Amino acid sequence: MAIHKKESFTNKEQELAAFAKAISHPARIAILKVLAERNECICGEIVDILPLAQSTVSQHLKELKNAGLILGTVEGPRSCYCINWKAFEKFMAAFSFLFNKLKVQNEKACC
Amino acid sequence: MAIHKKESFTNKEQELAAFAKAISHPARIAILKVLAERNECICGEIVDILPLAQSTVSQHLKELKNAGLILGTVEGPRSCYCINWKAFEKFMAAFSFLFNKLKVQNEKACC
DNA sequence: AATATTAATCGTATATTTGCGATATAAGAT
């Protein structure tokens, strides 16, 4: 790749892309689903549910956390995660804004 | 990676992830924006607008097309693209369904 | 027919992602 071109795009474009990237893996979607189903914050449970090694799950959790989609706190020897609904709503709004706004304009396909 | 684990997840999880992956790059979001702004289907215009080489833009267009988010037809020596609103709506619905449905259940964060 | 224009594809270099085992860390239990 040699040169990063992502910087040439707008902040909004980058933010939306980063959000999409965070949920662009089925494992991370599965994790979000588990976290959303139980209000109780889980962690090791996710490892049991997903067909992935503990280290891999931990890595996916880290990515989701870095993207701001989940919150995590240490509770003794275990970690408690949950969905950050606010971040989620923010991104959903940005998403809808970008594409619904535009949709009203034209609607019909041309090809 | 050696072993693909994506197959271990549900179809819905994979579809949603694939959709997210398609829009997980700022260049592709920028392309979608351009296509949505003009009902007229563009192609070479995108190359002029984006800070990327023609081959790179073509590659991004291909990915968007493969993901079903845009439609493309050849018009003589040029290609005409436009947004596939139906696919977009379908995925937006799946998206909202997955996360809004769950959101109603609990709403409050626990961490 | 020869040339220009437009876009797709090929080949290639580099970067990033994904996944795992091994190890480290940190707190609770014995």
Add this chain to the structure above:
DNA sequence: ATCTTATATCGCAAATATACGATTAATATT
């Protein structure tokens, strides 16, 4: 103090993604 238990991190291998220039293909133009 030692031993579990739970989780994060490190180091590595393999796969994918990103980007570009060069080439090809297909159609208009001259």
